[in-house]
Amino acid sequence: MSILVVDNLSKQYSKNVQALKQLSFSLEQGESLGIVGESGSGKSTLAKILIGLETYQDGGITFQGSPIAPKKRALLRAYRKNVQMIFQDAASALNPKLPIWKSLLEPLKNYKEFTPSFIDVEELSDKDIARELLGLVGLDRSLADRYPGELSGGQKQRVSIARAISLEPSLLICDEPTASLDVTVQVQILTLLKKLQQQLNITILFISHDIRAVTFLCERIIVLKEGSMVDQFELGKLYEHERNPYTKALLDAASLD
Numbered sequence: 001m002s003i004l005v006v007d008n009l010s011k012q013y014s015k016n017v018q019a020l021k022q023l024s025f026s027l028e029q030g031e032s033l034g035i036v037g038e039s040g041s042g043k044s045t046l047a048k049i050l051i052g053l054e055t056y057q058d059g060g061i062t063f064q065g066s067p068i069a070p071k072k073r074a075l076l077r078a079y080r081k082n083v084q085m086i087f088q089d090a091a092s093a094l095n096p097k098l099p100i101w102k103s104l105l106e107p108l109k110n111y112k113e114f115t116p117s118f119i120d121v122e123e124l125s126d127k128d129i130a131r132e133l134l135g136l137v138g139l140d141r142s143l144a145d146r147y148p149g150e151l152s153g154g155q156k157q158r159v160s161i162a163r164a165i166s167l168e169p170s171l172l173i174c175d176e177p178t179a180s181l182d183v184t185v186q187v188q189i190l191t192l193l194k195k196l197q198q199q200l201n202i203t204i205l206f207i208s209h210d211i212r213a214v215t216f217l218c219e220r221i222i223v224l225k226e227g228s229m230v231d232q233f234e235l236g237k238l239y240e241h242e243r244n245p246y247t248k249a250l251l252d253a254a255s256l257d
């Protein structure tokens, strides 16, 4: 069964602005799907709809067989735990006044009923759980006592990834997570996401304007243009002649950078 099904989704902000036009796709458990498109193609709108920050007019979204806007609060709470998101601006997810270890533990404190399988939360102190999470994302455990302002952009993004995966989400939505980072740091973050996806069997929906980032991480790619899907293919078919001219143009533009 697909973990996520987006069916004929349309979003209109105003009479003249239709951000998504009858978008349909599905995502299988453990898969990494990339959505690539230029500015204004509707990527952020899709991400916001998927995490419930934005409404939509037509179509539907099904997560693990249930509609994602269930009326019962408890179901919604389970959805929010199971679908975690990483944003471009990692700093915004971290309270500047809290040491890193406290920020890291916020999701686990919100879902006290949940115990991650990869950390022995029963046996460890709160700070040690935070240190374990730092280790999982390749950060030095001593960063636990620092504040967000004392971390680099890449370190902050790793912390936000650690927070998101602490809840062992079934689906991780990444909205331009590397866009504000230097190229070498971008590769490190993408490599980390790839490793975590395999290690924890997380399904990833990776949204980016950067076709290089998408093709580095994702097995399957959807190309969005002005709210419509114009191409969809497996990574191995990236350079095949049947690719949509728009996909080819994105590839050509990326190779010129």
Ligand SMILES: Nc1ncnc2c1ncn2[C@@H]1O[C@H](COP(=O)(O)OP(=O)(O)OP(=O)(O)O)[C@@H](O)[C@H]1O
Binding pocket: 013, 014, 017, 018, 019, 037, 038, 039, 040, 041, 042, 043, 044, 045, 046, 209
């Ligand atoms: N809150 C809003 N009100 C009105 N129009 C909006 C709103 N948010 C986005 N739009 C419009 O919807 C369209 C899609 O925007 P969206 O932000 O989803 O694109 P995007 O692909 O994420 O772009 P970018 O990469 O620049 O963030 C654009 O035409 C945008 O101007």
